[in-house]
Amino acid sequence: MHLGRDVTLYVLARLGMVAAVTALLMLVNVPLLVALAVGIVVALPLSLFVFRGMRARVADGLNERGAVRRAERERLRAQLRGDTPSDASAA
Numbered sequence: 001m002h003l004g005r006d007v008t009l010y011v012l013a014r015l016g017m018v019a020a021v022t023a024l025l026m027l028v029n030v031p032l033l034v035a036l037a038v039g040i041v042v043a044l045p046l047s048l049f050v051f052r053g054m055r056a057r058v059a060d061g062l063n064e065r066g067a068v069r070r071a072e073r074e075r076l077r078a079q080l081r082g083d084t085p086s087d088a089s090a091a
Contacts, residue, residue: 003061010054017043017050 022039026032048055078084 003058003065006054006057006061010051010058013051013054014044014047017047 018036018039020039021043022032022035025035025038030038
């Protein structure tokens, strides 16, 4: 599980798409701020479709991380209650 790497790549890809759309608009003499605003509005939703695989990897990684954290939290709560967790032999 490489959640940090996947999130970083996804964010950089989305920002790169914003930069590319902005640069294309600036090539046709659109002012910088207007090109940047249009780049954000167009590129971010477009990246949801273009980078679908990367987004799925990030979502899977977040789900796995959440499941691990929930299990750890439940184990700690059981210890605080004084209960014996059902998988004490596995820990």
